[in-house]
Each structure stands twice: as structure tokens, then as C-alpha cells.
């Protein structure tokens with residue numbers, strides 16, 4: 029199986045989807061000849077031409093608003109917002125139209141469209157280039173929110189997002205873009221949206237994370253298992269909304285303990301929602317309070333201090349051990 | 356009138372020093388030699404700073420930044436006519452203008468290497484922080500100008516944005532607000548032909564961004580941005596109109612991004628060198644130096660000396676930056692609110708304890 033980075037894997041998914049279906053088109057800033065600032069659309073302009081790979085004017089609200097119109101027309105636009113910090117410019121069109129047209133028109137105009145965008149910290153970027161504000165979109169009825177963690181699931185989930193009958197916000201962990209390679213099969217592969225994955229089974233504690241934070245989480249699990257004898261069950265959320273409560277609650281019902289890790293802010297963060305769901309679905313099995321390890325409620329710091337904002341493997345190990353020690 | 360749509364046709368470009376450094380005598384702003392030499396030094400310093408930043412970035416000492424090679428006259432020309440009571444709202448590419456306005460080079464080094472204390476405008480400089488989110492600073496800049504009108508202050512705001520930024524809805528809103536409120540603001544659209552890989556031709560169906568003002572009732576002028584005399588003349592005129600209560604003006608300054616979009620960019624992917632070459636001959640610094648030499652107030656030796664002095668000044672600032680710049684992880688909670696809410700105080704405490712456990716000073 030060929031080894032690919034996440035950037036290459038995403039590129040593969042786009043290529044396959046465009047090859048299969050002329051309705052799939054790409055819109056965004058610098059996605060054409062430049063292949064996107066992270067090169068996710070590299071080569072597609074050459075292969076499919078300007079008709080299907082559209083460099084847009086510099087206006088995110090314009091990109092999403094016109095993509096909504098293209099979707100009304102039956103196309104399946106895959107838009108790229110250069111950094112997730114600039115989805116804020118498009119908030120208007122996401123909220124007013126992308127998320128609601130299906131409901132407003134009672135299904136007459138399905139919104140088959142994807143908003144792809146890199147999110148998260150760890151690349152020493154300037155302000156507005158490191159945010160994790162997935163909560164906004166999880167909070168917006170009508171949207172699906174997907175966050176892959178590695179090349180293989182990124183490819184499979186993006187293919188599924190493009191096929192999905194509903195609008196999908198697809199957050200790409202830019203810290204993972206070129207961080208490692210992974211086997212990604214040649215033949216097309218998809219994964220169901222709305223399903224989380226147990227990536228390691230364990231019986232002592234459930235550790236839940238997603239996106240870029242899956243890397244320190246995996247690192248911590250290795251240490252916890254080997255050095256501390258704690259048998260951790262690790263879950264990769266993959267879809268933030270609609271949330272796979274069943275997988276989460278089933279796991280916690282088994283382990284009785286849970287730690288959640290994400291880089292997004294704490295207040296109304298995704299962990300808050302997970303805790304509520306476990307409360308509703310597995311309260312009687314809990315042996316310790318659920319712990320969340322999150323970004324703080326402050327703007328993402330300037331990059332000389334960003335590493336202190338992000339949870340790391342040591343923090344995760346500590347949180348897991350504290351939760352294990354609770355009686 | 357018949358049914359033919361209106362055609363605004365060709366709009367001429369103001370030029371005072373042409374590409375061969377020939378002066379249009381009728382338009383000579385008549386600056387004193389000392390002022391001309393100050394302007395020259397400003398241009399040279401801007402380039403010296405830009406080149407040093409690039410070296411430092413390539414050596415890993417600087418984060419990603421946007422070089423301004425070739426845009427020096429355009430940038431300085433926007434701020435030279437301003438007083439300290441006037442305001443300026445820069446873009447991320449406006450170092451030269453920021454230095455002219457009184458930002459220390461150390462501060463700018465800190466800003467671009469990720470130290471928080473590089474971001475605030477110096478206390479005695481009426482500038483907004485530069486904007487990273489394209490076009491998002493233009494409405495607040497208009498608001499500052501509306502405040503001047505509200506208080507009857509005879510000052511103005513100059514706001515800079517790019518050809519790419521002109522596509523943002525917020526920039527059109529800003530022009531409309533300014534026009535309706537007769538806000539004392541000068542919009543400088545610094546048209547350098549590119550927004551990352553997107554050439555002007557894909558950004559806009561008209562190659563003439565000056566016409567954008569007309570639709571909002573904002574008087575407009577197109578200026579050769581590589582001609583520092585044309586820039587200062589146009590900005591001076593617009594600033595005076597604004598200060599006199601005559602409302603906003605738009606200046607489209609035509610220049611060229613000679614270098615990278617940012618240090619993370621590789622222009623060879625999307626533009627050929629043949630597009631860039633003709634602009635070498637339009638170098639704003641060479642043009643101005645040729646003029647000053649012909650005028651007899653600067654000779655080749657002077658020019659060399661100024662270059663050496665500017666280089667030394669930049670290096671001295673870099674050395675101060677190297678000793679001054681310290682990351683302050685313990686302060687990341689300290690500037691979020693005027694008064695830190697108790698809940699956040701608790702988060703801060705937990706964070707400081709965490710730093711202690713990690714052994715971070």
C-alpha cells in the first residue's frame with residue numbers, strides 16, 4: 029500500500045471524487061495553479077481545468093455564498109477556506125444559507141457541499157491562523173462537522189463528505205498535514221460520517237480526542253500502558269456533529285472513567301458536549317468525574333508561547349493518572 | 356440618452372517622476388532638499404529592513420512574513436504627508452510606513468517573530484495594529500475617522516489595503532459608510548498586481564480599482580505607486596480634503612510585488628520571471644536616486660553612505676531585539692480583559708501551576 033501524507037491523501041480523495049462525478053468542483057483562494065497554500069489541490073487545476081477548479085476573488089463570504097448557489101443548481105462544490113480563522117468572514121452564508129436551505133425549502137434544495145479548511149495550532153503561525161473553533165459549527169443545526177486525524181481516515185472521510193447529501197464542515201488538522209505518512213489504499217475508500225472509532229481497546233479508562241490532538245493522545249496511551257499499566261481505551265471522535273454518543277457511552281459504561289482532550293477553548297467546547305452525553309447515557313457507570321483537557325479560554329497566543337496553550341502528552345498522562353486515582 | 360451602458364473608460368495615472376526619473380515640472384511639489392533626502396533615507400531603510408528580515412527568516416529567527424520589495428515608495432508615500440495627530444492603519448506588508456510613523460525596528464522584529472509585545476502600536480503613535488484578516492481593518496479605520504468628525508477634529512485617517520482585499524465585502528461597506536458620513540479617511544488601495552497566486556485579472560473584471568470609489572460617491576485618483584512624489588502629492592491632497600471636512604477619497608496606487616507573497620510562498624509555481632522583469636526598471640528607489648543625483652543633492656558616494664548607515668541601523672536594532680526579546684508564557688492571560696473574570700483567574704492559576712510542574716519560567 030502506498031504511504032501518503034494527509035495532504036496527499038486529501039488530494040487523492042478530491043481527485044477520485046472529481047473523476048467520478050462532473051458535478052464535483054473546487055472553489056477557493058489560490059486553489060488553481062498554486063494548488064492551495066498547503067498544496068491540497070495540487071495538480072487538479074491542470075487535470076480538470078479552470079471550469080472545475082476555480083480560483084475565486086479574495087472573499088470568503090463570496091465563496092460560500094456562491095457555492096450555496098451552485099449547490100442549489102445541483103452541483104457539489106468543495107470549497108476551501110485558506111485558514112479556518114477566515115471562515116468567520118463566511119459565517120453569514122454558512123448560518124443563513126448553507127445550514128438552513130434544506131429546511132427552508134423542505135428539501136427542495138439539498139445542500140450537497142463541503143467546506144474544507146485547515147485548523148489548529150502548532151505551526152508557529154501568525155494571529156488567526158491557529159484557531160480551533162469547531163464548536164461554532166457543531167452548535168449550528170443543519171451542518172455536519174468532521175475532523176480526521178491521519179492520512180487514511182482523512183481520505184475516506186473527505187470522500188464520504190463529498191458524497192453526503194448534507195453540508196459538511198471538514199476541519200483539517202494542519203499540524204498533521206505533513207507530519208507523518210501512513211498506508212492509504214489505492215482503491216477508493218470511504219468511512220461513515222457520524223461514527224467514532226475505538227482505535228485501541230482497553231478496560232480501565234476511556235480517552236477521547238480528535239484531529240491533531242490524537243497524536244499526543246496516542247503517545248500518552250503508549251506510555252500509560254507500558255509504564256503505568258493503565259489499560260486505556262482510545263477513541264478518535266472523527267465526526268464532531270452528529271456525535272456518536274453510542275460509541276462513547278458504551279466505552280465509558282465499560283471503563284467507568286473518562287478523559288477528553290482537545291485544543292479548542294474550554295467553555296462550550298466539544299468536551300462539554302461529550303460530558304453531557306455521557307451523563308445522559310452512562311452516568312450510573314461512572315467511577316470518577318470526567319476530566320477535560322482543553323485549550324484555555326483565551327485567544328490563541330502568539331507563537332512564542334503557543335506550545336504552552338496546547339495540551340501535550342505529559343498533560344494527558346497526568347490527567348489520566350489523576351482520574352485513575354480518584355476514589 | 357440611448358440604452359448603451361455607461362463606460363467610464365480609461366483613467367489616467369498620476370505620475371510626477373516618470374520611469375526615466377524625468378520630473379513633470381508643473382506638478383513638482385517643491386520639497387526642500389532636506390525633506391527629499393529624508394524621504395530617500397526612508398526608502399533605503401525600508402529596503403534594508405526588508406532584506407534583513409528575509410535573512411533572519413531564512414535562518415529560522417523570524418516567522419512567516421510578507422516582504423515589501425519594490426513597494427517602498429508606495430508605502431512611504433502614504434504616510435509622509437501625515438502629522439502625528441493623523442492616524443494610519445497599516446497592512447502586514449507596511450513595515451516601511453510603520454518605521455516612518457515611529458514604530459521601532461525592534462518592535463517589528465518582535466512582532467514578526469511571534470512575541471506579543473511586538474503587536475501593540477507604540478503609545479505615542481496613532482496607528483492601528485496591522486490587520487492579518489484581509490480587509491477586516493478597513494471598517495474600524497473608517498470608524499476612527501467618524502470619531503474625528505464627531506469630535507470636530509481636523510485630522511484624518513489613512514487606511515491601507517491590497518488589490519485582493521478590495522474583493523472583501525467589508526471594504527465596500529467601509530467605503531459606503533465613509534462616503535455617507537463624510538468621514539475624513541483616505542483609502543489607499545495598494546495594487547501590487549497579486550493576491551498570493553491570484554493576479555489582478557482574476558481578482559477583478561476591471562483592471563481599474565479606482566472606479567470602485569465612484570460608485571460609492573468617493574472621489575478617486577490613480578497614482579503611480581513607484582513614484583514617491585506622485586504618492587505624497589496625491590495623499591497630501593486627499594488628506595487635506597479630509598481634514599477640511601470634504602470627506603473620503605480613494606487612491607489606487609499602482610505598484611508591483613517584486614518578491615514572495617510571504618516567506619511561505621513559492622511564486623515560481625504561478626508566475627514567470629518575464630512578468631516581474633519589466634518592473635526592475637521601475638524600481639522606486641533607483642528612480643528617486645537618479646532624480647536626486649540629477650538635481651545635484653545626492654551623489655553616488657552619498658547614496659552608498661546612506662545605504663551603509665541604514666544597514667548599520669537595522670543591524671543595531673536586530674542586536675537589541677536579540678537581547679530584549681523574551682517569551683512571556685506566564686502573561687498569556689494578562690491582556691484579554693480590562694479586568695480578568697474570577698473564573699478565568701482560576702484557569703490562569705491552574706495554568707501557572709502547570710507551567711511550574713513543567714519547569715517553565
Ligand SMILES: Cc1ncc(C[n+]2csc(CCOP(=O)(O)OP(=O)(O)O)c2C)c(N)n1
Nearest residue numbers: 114448487488489517518519520549550551
Ligand atoms: C480574510 C482572509 N482571507 C484570506 C487570507 C489569506 N491571505 C493572506 S494575504 C492574502 C492575499 C492578499 O492580497 P492583497 O490584498 O492584494 O495584499 P498583498 O498581499 O498583495 O499585499 C491572502 C489571501 C487572509 N489573511 N484573510
Ligand SMILES: [Mg+2]
Nearest residue numbers: 517518549550
Ligand atoms: Mg496585492
